[in-house]
Amino acid sequence: MDAPALETRELTIRFGGHVAVDKVSCSFRAGTLTAIVGPNGAGKTTYFNLISGQLKATFGTVLLKGEDMTGLSVSARTHRGMGRAFQLTNLFPNLTVAENVRLAVQSRAGVGLDLVSLWSDRAILIEKAEAMLDRVRLAERRLATVASLSHGDQRKLEVALMLALEPDIFMFDEPTAGMSVDEVPTILELIQGIKARSDATILLVEHKMDVVRSLADRIIVLHNGQLVADGPPAEVIASPVVQEAYLGQAVA
Amino acid sequence: MLRHLLSGDLPRSHALGAVLMIVLVALAGAPFLFPGSQSLNVAAKICVFIVLAASYDLLLGYTGIVSFAHTMFYGIGGYGIAIAMHGISATWGAMGIGIALALLASLILAVIIGLFSLRVRAIFFAMITLAVASAFAVLASQLRDITGGEDGRSYSVPMVLRPSFRLFDEPVLGVSITGRMLSYYIVFFSSLLLFLAALRIVNSPFGRVLQAIRENEFRAEALGYRVVVYRTVASVLSAAMATLAGALMALWLRYTGPDTTLSFAIMIDILLMVVIGGMGTLYGAVLGAVIFILAQNYLQLVMAKLSAATSGIPLLPQLLHPDRWLLWLGILFVLSVYFFPTGIVGRLRAGRR
Numbered sequence: 001m002d003a004p005a006l007e008t009r010e011l012t013i014r015f016g017g018h019v020a021v022d023k024v025s026c027s028f029r030a031g032t033l034t035a036i037v038g039p040n041g042a043g044k045t046t047y048f049n050l051i052s053g054q055l056k057a058t059f060g061t062v063l064l065k066g067e068d069m070t071g072l073s074v075s076a077r078t079h080r081g082m083g084r085a086f087q088l089t090n091l092f093p094n095l096t097v098a099e100n101v102r103l104a105v106q107s108r109a110g111v112g113l114d115l116v117s118l119w120s121d122r123a124i125l126i127e128k129a130e131a132m133l134d135r136v137r138l139a140e141r142r143l144a145t146v147a148s149l150s151h152g153d154q155r156k157l158e159v160a161l162m163l164a165l166e167p168d169i170f171m172f173d174e175p176t177a178g179m180s181v182d183e184v185p186t187i188l189e190l191i192q193g194i195k196a197r198s199d200a201t202i203l204l205v206e207h208k209m210d211v212v213r214s215l216a217d218r219i220i221v222l223h224n225g226q227l228v229a230d231g232p233p234a235e236v237i238a239s240p241v242v243q244e245a246y247l248g249q250a251v252a
Numbered sequence: 253m254l255r256h257l258l259s260g261d262l263p264r265s266h267a268l269g270a271v272l273m274i275v276l277v278a279l280a281g282a283p284f285l286f287p288g289s290q291s292l293n294v295a296a297k298i299c300v301f302i303v304l305a306a307s308y309d310l311l312l313g314y315t316g317i318v319s320f321a322h323t324m325f326y327g328i329g330g331y332g333i334a335i336a337m338h339g340i341s342a343t344w345g346a347m348g349i350g351i352a353l354a355l356l357a358s359l360i361l362a363v364i365i366g367l368f369s370l371r372v373r374a375i376f377f378a379m380i381t382l383a384v385a386s387a388f389a390v391l392a393s394q395l396r397d398i399t400g401g402e403d404g405r406s407y408s409v410p411m412v413l414r415p416s417f418r419l420f421d422e423p424v425l426g427v428s429i430t431g432r433m434l435s436y437y438i439v440f441f442s443s444l445l446l447f448l449a450a451l452r453i454v455n456s457p458f459g460r461v462l463q464a465i466r467e468n469e470f471r472a473e474a475l476g477y478r479v480v481v482y483r484t485v486a487s488v489l490s491a492a493m494a495t496l497a498g499a500l501m502a503l504w505l506r507y508t509g510p511d512t513t514l515s516f517a518i519m520i521d522i523l524l525m526v527v528i529g530g531m532g533t534l535y536g537a538v539l540g541a542v543i544f545i546l547a548q549n550y551l552q553l554v555m556a557k558l559s560a561a562t563s564g565i566p567l568l569p570q571l572l573h574p575d576r577w578l579l580w581l582g583i584l585f586v587l588s589v590y591f592f593p594t595g596i597v598g599r600l601r602a603g604r605r
């Protein structure tokens with residue numbers, strides 16, 4: 001069988017005495033959406049940071065299509081197909097919405113070190129950025145600075161930046177957190193759209209159980225940095241350990 | 253056409269556009285509009301400092317890098333000319349060699365500083381640049397045989413640039429075309445070209461990445477931009493521009509010494525020009541340089557007049573005595589930073605909306 005799209009082997013990080021991610025071994029196949037659940041502070045975001053390279057593992061490895069990426073920088077991992085949408089919105093606040101997306105498109109196209117042409121000259125990049133803005137329903141706000149956007153629109157843009165990179169691995173960290181109810185469907189549709197592609201590998205950290213149930217092919221549960229459950233959604237949600245410890249209220 | 257020359261980065265404010273136009277016309281016609289060696293000297297200084305401040309804005313305003321080594325690169329340009337013209341000959345060839353070697357030296361230094369220290373936190377980077385610049389200044393004053401030490405170097409320039417040279421026998425528009433004037437136009441057109449080049453750089457795909465790094469370095473890296481590489485390239489470009497500015501100044505002054513190139517006072521001046529004009533706009537560097545150099549040269553004169561005019565009133569004449577000019581300059585800066593936190597350009601652009 002082929003190597004999995006993404007795999008972590010005994011991935012571990014310690015902050016002082018605290019082990020935030022503890023020997024997590026897990027592989028993710030292309031074409032599946034895996035939901036990662038667990039209580040606050042369980043280590044979900046830290047796990048993502050280890051995969052995309054913001055944090056360096058104390059121990060263990062990260063493999064992308066069988067290739068060891070543990071020693072690579074964040075930008076190198078991005079160029080190899082890692083995509084990340086952050087839990088805490090993480091944008092370029094004084095640039096416009098269009099410029100933000102364009103920066104992602106341009107990185108994908110690899111023209112960042114072009115010093116002599118005009119930013120406004122490359123029609124293909126502009127079209128791609130515009131198309132992305134349409135997709136996340138931000139086209140009307142294209143000339144607004146990010147700092148002036150509502151929280152919900154910033155979340156959409158956060159996702160748009162990842163999509164514009166056209167990655168193989170999509171990591172969503174609570175994409176709908178803090179969004180108003182009527183804005184959530186836009187994000188869910190987007191995720192469904194990516195899922196429709198058979199080769200996309202999606203990791204989704206999400207607290208809302210209904211969202212997880214409707215999207216996930218598989219659920220893994222982190223608790224105190226350890227992987228404590230892994231399986232099909234119905235099974236994991238029904239398992240006693242998950243029921244009482246972490247999902248009690250959400251499921252009730 | 254104009255839009256293309258300005259790389260699509262228009263002033264975006266009528267007032268700003270008008271002011272820039274006045275500056276351009278005044279500098280372009282300076283030898284005819286303001287004859288006299290003192291005023292031509294001020295005009296040439298303004299040209300050079302526009303380039304110097306603009307190149308610093310590339311770092312400070314666009315990339316968010318605080319460096320105190322900018323005068324070092326400026327000095328390298330100056331000494332490149334000085335050493336070549338003094339040591340080899342007062343020819344164009346020697347000048348070319350001096351500029352080329354100065355650019356090479358700046359490039360190497362900028363890359364080394366960049367790679368070693370742009371990885372560390374901003375405050376440490378600023379410290380490192382300060383240390384390197386101080387070391388360089390000490391070195392320049394101690395290598396007396398090469399640099400002329402504290403006295404600096406005076407040298408001749410090619411024949412056609414000397415004050416005694418006359419291009420035509422007859423004056424043009426009542427002004428005779430001297431070598432001095434030709435020197436001025438070399439300074440003017442080189443500065444204009446360098447400024448337009450800087451405008452192009454900040455409006456290129458690369459320039460937007462620099463802004464992205466300034467805004468959020470963490471996310472720029474996550475989008476796949478190798479921040480260290482971009483910062484180093486920005487440092488190199490900025491250093492090269494400063495070096496050329498230094499060379500122009502050296503050509504104009506026919507003298508290079510520690511006080512005219514490497515002094516920390518110049519570093520502070522550049523910093524203030526950029527901040528007062530408006531960081532991250534380049535046009536701010538133009539306004540900052542113009543205001544600063546004019547104030548430096550004419551504030552004392554104005555104050556002497558005011559002091560004399562208020563002679564009957566108690567206290568005022570003392571306050572307005574020409575020796576207090578630095579105090580007033582300081583007050584002007586504090587006020588402008590307080591009232592225009594986004595600089596004069598930021599204020600003018602906001603006023604339009």
Ligand SMILES: Nc1ncnc2c1ncn2[C@@H]1O[C@H](COP(=O)(O)OP(=O)(O)OP(=O)(O)O)[C@@H](O)[C@H]1O
Nearest residue numbers: 015018020038039040041042043044045046047087
């Ligand atoms: N850089 C860091 N230094 C020290 N401790 C950290 C660091 N990053 C995370 N931690 C700790 O690691 C633990 C896991 O944090 P993490 O953010 O991964 O949790 P999470 O599962 O994403 O929680 P939430 O659902 O609230 O987002 C927490 O106890 C946190 O305080």
Ligand SMILES: [Mg+2]
Nearest residue numbers: 044045046087
């Ligand atoms: Mg988290």
